[in-house]
Amino acid sequence: MLIKRAQHILLRGEDIAASEITPRAVFEQRRRLLAAAGMAPIAAAGGLLGLPRLALATYASPDARAAKLAANTNAKFVVPEKVTSYKDVTTYNNFYEFGTDKADPSRNAGTLRPHPWRVSVEGEIKNPKVYDIDELLKLAPLEERVYRHRCVEGWSIVVPWIGFPLAELIKRVQPTGNAKFVQFITLADASQMPGIADPILDWPYSEGLRLDEAMNPLALLTVGLYGQVLPNQNGAPVRMVLPWKYGFKSAKSIVKIRFVDKQPPTSWNTYAPNEYGFYSNVNPNVDHPRWSQATERRIGEDGFFTPKRKTLMFNGYGNLVASMYQGMDLRKYF
Numbered sequence: 001m002l003i004k005r006a007q008h009i010l011l012r013g014e015d016i017a018a019s020e021i022t023p024r025a026v027f028e029q030r031r032r033l034l035a036a037a038g039m040a041p042i043a044a045a046g047g048l049l050g051l052p053r054l055a056l057a058t059y060a061s062p063d064a065r066a067a068k069l070a071a072n073t074n075a076k077f078v079v080p081e082k083v084t085s086y087k088d089v090t091t092y093n094n095f096y097e098f099g100t101d102k103a104d105p106s107r108n109a110g111t112l113r114p115h116p117w118r119v120s121v122e123g124e125i126k127n128p129k130v131y132d133i134d135e136l137l138k139l140a141p142l143e144e145r146v147y148r149h150r151c152v153e154g155w156s157i158v159v160p161w162i163g164f165p166l167a168e169l170i171k172r173v174q175p176t177g178n179a180k181f182v183q184f185i186t187l188a189d190a191s192q193m194p195g196i197a198d199p200i201l202d203w204p205y206s207e208g209l210r211l212d213e214a215m216n217p218l219a220l221l222t223v224g225l226y227g228q229v230l231p232n233q234n235g236a237p238v239r240m241v242l243p244w245k246y247g248f249k250s251a252k253s254i255v256k257i258r259f260v261d262k263q264p265p266t267s268w269n270t271y272a273p274n275e276y277g278f279y280s281n282v283n284p285n286v287d288h289p290r291w292s293q294a295t296e297r298r299i300g301e302d303g304f305f306t307p308k309r310k311t312l313m314f315n316g317y318g319n320l321v322a323s324m325y326q327g328m329d330l331r332k333y334f
């Protein structure tokens with residue numbers, strides 16, 4: 001029974017009803033203009049220096065109740081594509097601790113208590129430390145970055161995240177020579193997370209990276225989106241965002257970051273090693289055993305005649321990440 005049930009998880013997104021067609025909020029229109037404005041000078045100057053820094057906090061809020069979070073936009077990391085609507089990004093989620101339907105996390109994650117919150121940074125490091133979330137938020141300047149996000153199920157979104165490079169934290173805790181991998185562990189508290197009662201995955205949700213991947217400037221320790229603190233359903237109060245990898249690598253609601261000497265077990269890889277590899281870099285040339293990964297459905301573009309988008313190698317971030325995998329057989333290390 002469990003097996004049968006489990007086979008329904010991480011399906012392609014195709015069975016999900018098309019997201020509602022709502023009039024575009026003024027905010028999103030402004031957001032797109034902002035993104036376009038951020039990109040034009042890059043194309044012209046081919047670099048970062050001298051670009052105006054754009055403070056998102058001056059723009060309208062997508063959710064009047066949510067706390068604002070100020071951050072300067074880092075134009076080097078703004079993908080020149082239409083930002084997905086706030087509504088889609090916060091109501092179409094995978095967060096199995098709150099249920100397996102896309103609408104479950106936004107419906108059920110109100111029971112998560114993201115404050116107070118502590119993150120234990122431990123293992124093969126010189127400075128192990130339990131960070132209070134308020135302290136973690138002040139560790140490095142917050143940046144807004146607009147990243148593509150590709151779920152292994154075949155859908156994608158474009159999100160203005162707020163955070164800072166994980167490398168900033170890693171520099172401070174100083175890995176020892178034995179640190180080869182980093183493990184991320186999510187909260188697993190049945191009193192806050194109704195989905196934990198269901199033994200779908202081996203809780204707590206855990207993910208991992210090689211140390212060089214964790215140090216990559218793209219790897220974002222994330223605390224906000226759309227100018228606000230992270231909603232619970234998106235992994236409050238702190239999560240990873242790794243835009244060159246399939247979405248499941250980006251663990252939500254992290255309570256532990258552990259530096260280890262061996263490749264750590266990870267939830268999805270343990271669940272189905274032939275379907276979800278440890279690396280899980282976005283790769284249109286390596287299909288999932290049950291579906292092609294060559295194309296994707298961009299959430300919000302799913303009209304009846306809308307053609308699918310071609311999935312890009314490393315989700316379009318090859319210039320920043322491909323060198324980390326040079327000489328590796330990406331069919332074997334998928």
Ligand SMILES: Nc1nc2c(c(=O)[nH]1)N[C@H]1C(S)=C(S)[C@@H](COP(=O)(O)O)O[C@H]1N2
Nearest residue numbers: 093094095096151186205247248250251252
């Ligand atoms: N703890 C935890 N983290 C998780 C998941 C989860 O079920 N539990 N789902 C993953 C998957 S499959 C995806 S696609 C992304 C979705 O992030 P989003 O809802 O913010 O778009 O979160 C990832 N992180």
Ligand SMILES: [Mo]
Nearest residue numbers: 151152247248
């Ligand atoms: Mo995903």
